[in-house]
Amino acid sequence: MVKQIGTLFIILLIAVPISAQQSFHRSLKLMGSGFQITVVVKDSTEANRVIDLAINEISRIEKLISSWDPNSETSLINKNAGIKPVKVSVELYDLIERAIGLSGLTDGAFDISYASMDKIWKFDGSMKEMPSKEEIKSSVAKVGFQKIILDSRNKSVFLKDKGMKIGFGAIGKGYAADQAKALLLKNNVQAGIINA
Structure with a gap:
């Protein structure tokens, strides 16, 4: 349970x-x-x-x-966003596939590509003012589970846009x-x- x-x-x-x-x-x-x-x-x-x-x-x-770990498979996917697909372990591939399924069920309310916004949003209490509308619009443009491309045969993950990131905080x-x-x-x- x-x-x-x-x-x-x-x-x-x-x-x-x-x-x-x-x-x-x-x-x-x-x-x-x-x-x-x-x-x-x-x-x-x-x-x-x-x-x-x-x-x-x-x-x-x-x-x-x-x-946060520069040597993790997730970091490697993020570093190669907009560049090339990254072959990952079956476990990580399955977890990403599951997360994309949840994104579909929630019409994008749940989305592991939210991590693309981490440059303007800080959740450590250090922010003193809201980012500008332009910064928000630019940051949100990189978010979208539909831009996470999975290749089931090669067990690879590709983030379509440069600057995209995935994260598993949720x-x-x-x-x-x-x-x-x-x-x-x-x-x-x-x-x-x-x-x-």
Whole structure:
């Protein structure tokens, strides 16, 4: 079950009464946000092992989708906008395809190409005035999920316009939490919470 409130994602594992098991919890910062991982297992050794697996999975996904990491596949796509398609991993290709599907369902209200606007909009509290109408118009011109070209045969992604960017701020943490949950379930964790 996934509960979404703004950027809050809570992933619940199968919650069943489990005798002789205890709840173990770890809070840390991942993907630029607070994550709390709780598992119900037999002892602290097992808890540390499976929580570490979940943390490693979330960190792996962050390296894949981060637009801040210059070595990520996402950064490579952004650097080659308007220049050439970039061959990516099946996982990233599938995530982008899924995001484009959500964009279609929402008539563009959800759009991973929003990241093209990052040069004029700052969400760190440093902005003292609104950008000009011309700056906004120019920035918005680079946004549009329809300009993200996927090649399913080559598993490549091409952003049609120079200056276009994609970013996973809206779905990255939820995707990472889902993947960590799946990994915990594969490792016989039958109850817990991943809160991002």
